[in-house]
Amino acid sequence: MKKWHYILLICILAALITAPVLLMPDRDYEGADNIAEEVIMAINPLYDPWIEPVWEPPSKEIESFLFAFQAAAGSAFIGFYLGKITTRRKNRG
Amino acid sequence: MIPKCNVRKTFFLAGFIVIFWLLPKSASAMHIMEGFLPWNWALMWTLVTLPFLIWGFKSISKIFNEKPEYKMLLAMAGAFVFVISALKMPSVTGSCSHPTGVALGAVLFGPVAMTVISSIVLLFQALLLAHGGITTLGANIFSMGVAGPLLAFAVYKLGQKGGFPRWLSVFLAAFLANMGTYLVTSLQLALAFPMETGGVAASFVKFSSIFAITQIPLAASEGILTIIVFNLLFNYNRQELQGLLHFSEEVHSQ
Known part of the structure; x- marks a missing residue:
């Protein structure tokens, strides 16, 4: 790869990462796993997570x-x- | 090899391993959360993953014994997973997720070596950052450490056989490994939580709409990052890398 290839790739990368925030600034950008958690509770409201994480960052x-x-x-x-x-x-x- | 160089290598390797073990990889985005997989499914995925993990340990010890000059490169593939999975990025769905970075190592060292690296990363993340979980570890290793790397390895080989330029094979390997990981996660959740109407299929559509669509731009970003690092390695280390690519083929064709 030539130098300009690297520069091009890095520009595409920057565009990919910034585009969502620039184009849709009013979303809340929550982690996808939290959303999955909500879906689980919606599918099965009675589900009780049977174990808690050992430690969480304070x-x-x-x-x-x-x-x-x-x-x-x-x-x-x-x-x-x-x-x-x-x-x-x-x-x- | 001069002894001084050996000492230095060992020092850095040890340093890296210490960092690797002390530091949690945190990932809020993909892994199944602690307690969110019923125990029977958690157990099943653990049992499915175990043979791959054992195979992975064998594969790594083979690399260490027969090709000790690749230890540093293996550590570097691990470091790549480490960095990449710390990068939580925004996506088109308005939520955030992060890439996995397993494709680079899978292409270089074969898929099962990455099973071991992924499990170290996932274990400490579960313990120290409350991401993923101990009970869901088996399921999470399966998606990130077995399914993803296997896909990456297969896609890269197919791409090379099909005469694709190397950068394209690398990109597709990383892109599809990333997507595959999240599709497997979606399937794991769908199997455990089928919807009342529509069952597993409807549930899979729902979960993959959260995980997989979020992942598309992230998988592309991971593909690009993997191309950059792979090419840097290849440009400066051509002979050794070619030797390694043949070695990983031998290990896996046994």
Whole structure:
């Protein structure tokens, strides 16, 4: 792939991610699993979730911290790995 | 290999594993929530998933023993799942979900290696972020760690046999693995919660309208991200990657 291929792909990616919010700003963008939960309760109103999660993050802030850290840690490793293989190729000449 | 390099590799691998184990992957969007699968279904999916998990451990130990030079690459495929599944994105349905990232590793290492990686990610997510669940773990591993990677692997192979350009095979593998994961999730929920009128089929339509339609743009985004990373790897690591693609074929044709 040439450089402009990467740039093009990243532009498409940005468009895909931002388009829903730009085009439909008034939706509530809830997680799909919560919606599924509502559907389950609608299909079977008597269903009783028979077990609760062991632990939940105490606040939205802690949850988003964990998310950000997760993405950062993964990206750091990917960056390290890509850096490693690129310099290795350069050193080989 | 010089010992110094080995030490460094081991260090980073260990560091990665620690991060991987300590950190929950959180995902609010796809997995079946704790307690939302009746126990008999939960048990059934656990039993179905177990053989794949065992096969996966065997496959990974084979990679570690016979091709230790690929450990880092396997960790990197794991890191990719890690990053990608932290990215909750808005979608056309007005709700949010996230991609899975299993296709990259499935294409490189074969599908069952990703069963193991997915289960680590799903377990800690269930424990620390209250996403997914321990009782629904089997079902969630099946959709994300078995069905998705199997589809990715099959689609990539078919694409390569059909003479598609590599980027297109990679894109389709990631796109369809992502869609497949959510269709399986929808089916799992539909089987457990059939509607009074219309039964499992009606219920499947309902659940897949939540999960699958939300996933279409996300699956495309995952496809594009996978192309970018796959190409970077391929450009800088061509020989090794080609060797690996043959190796994963050997493992799976046994």
